[in-house]
Amino acid sequence: MPAEPVPFSRKKDSAPAPVTDVHILWITAGLGCDGDSVSVTTAEQPSIEDVLLGAIPGLPRVHLHNPVLAYEVGDDFMKYFYQGERGELDPFVLVVEGSIPNEDIKDEGYWAAMGTDPKTGQPIKTTEWIDRLAPKALAVVGAGTCATYGGIHAMAGNPTQCMGLADYLGWDWRSKAGLPIVNVPGCPVQPDNFMETLTYLLFQAAGIAPMIPLDQQLRPTWLFGKTVHEGCDRAAYYEQDDFAIEYGSSKCLVKVGCWGPVVNCNVTKRGWMRGIGGCPNVGGICIGCTMPGFPDMFMPFMDEPSGARFSTAALTVYGKLIRALRAITNNTVNGEPEWRQRGHELITGYQPKAGAYRSRPSRKIA
Numbered sequence: 001m002p003a004e005p006v007p008f009s010r011k012k013d014s015a016p017a018p019v020t021d022v023h024i025l026w027i028t029a030g031l032g033c034d035g036d037s038v039s040v041t042t043a044e045q046p047s048i049e050d051v052l053l054g055a056i057p058g059l060p061r062v063h064l065h066n067p068v069l070a071y072e073v074g075d076d077f078m079k080y081f082y083q084g085e086r087g088e089l090d091p092f093v094l095v096v097e098g099s100i101p102n103e104d105i106k107d108e109g110y111w112a113a114m115g116t117d118p119k120t121g122q123p124i125k126t127t128e129w130i131d132r133l134a135p136k137a138l139a140v141v142g143a144g145t146c147a148t149y150g151g152i153h154a155m156a157g158n159p160t161q162c163m164g165l166a167d168y169l170g171w172d173w174r175s176k177a178g179l180p181i182v183n184v185p186g187c188p189v190q191p192d193n194f195m196e197t198l199t200y201l202l203f204q205a206a207g208i209a210p211m212i213p214l215d216q217q218l219r220p221t222w223l224f225g226k227t228v229h230e231g232c233d234r235a236a237y238y239e240q241d242d243f244a245i246e247y248g249s250s251k252c253l254v255k256v257g258c259w260g261p262v263v264n265c266n267v268t269k270r271g272w273m274r275g276i277g278g279c280p281n282v283g284g285i286c287i288g289c290t291m292p293g294f295p296d297m298f299m300p301f302m303d304e305p306s307g308a309r310f311s312t313a314a315l316t317v318y319g320k321l322i323r324a325l326r327a328i329t330n331n332t333v334n335g336e337p338e339w340r341q342r343g344h345e346l347i348t349g350y351q352p353k354a355g356a357y358r359s360r361p362s363r364k365i366a
């Protein structure tokens, strides 16, 4: 499962071949809500518009084919996917949104599909599209938790036995350019996290960025290397054993169900749009939506996480003591020094030192 760094080049032992045009074939036909496509429209670092209009120096020209955002419909839209399959759209990045159902657990019908096979008149299953396009893609990217790890659709008791991209293709899968699957989880994906990752891959395709650094869950390390708690506005309350017991409080939310201390996500640092938001920062508990174990391992939502009972109990004495001591110091430093007052007596403690300037070279007075 670990993602070993590999060179981003089609030919071994040769310099990467920079590209000038890249197509993005974006499938939203997994089991999902199109929420990741909608979320990404709010990105600003960079925005979709900046990427598509060539506003970023060094980036190849980008041609986006996403059914939620495209002007084309029907066959006019689908033609790019057939061109990709035939190798006429090289290079392209395949983005998958929505979880991937197991189509092998039944004898008839299908769970998810996109387009119609002109020969048979039957829908083309999403799994078929992934099978056709993934081997030809420069890179394969999972957008959102459904595509990366399965998400809500993949919870216990679901009838589709759906899964994430790496579960479907294999955790050791590599693209023809040698890249592992790149996972950008989130429910939905944080818009700038996705666009930043896509931009990184495009710079890599242009030959001016090194191999994208990924963690064992195939997430970009610079985005998912820290926990929600480590960036949370409320972390000081946690440390001081000062917890909210109802919503609407500005204190730490762990007692009302926040999983932030054990969840890899950067929205408390990054915010959601224009730096504003980020679940606990604005009053929402973290339910672990970026995690492979989501949602089952974080349910029932709104209950205090079992581990938090232990860690907060360990804080009881320390936190209360620190809070009391800080309150005393806070009270002290909120007062002014006593010498700041009117009067005829100098009470600052200033003591002129006799001969204080003796060591200086004496001036000659003409």
Ligand code: SF4
Binding pocket: 228, 229, 230, 232, 233, 234, 235, 236, 238, 251, 252, 253, 254, 258, 259, 260, 261, 280, 286
């Ligand atoms: S609200 Fe959640 S993330 Fe923030 S300090 Fe409390 S436990 Fe940590």
Ligand code: SF4
Binding pocket: 186, 187, 228, 263, 264, 265, 266, 267, 268, 278, 279, 280, 285, 286, 287, 288, 289, 290, 291
């Ligand atoms: S803070 Fe938690 S719930 Fe919010 S986006 Fe991050 S992982 Fe998901």
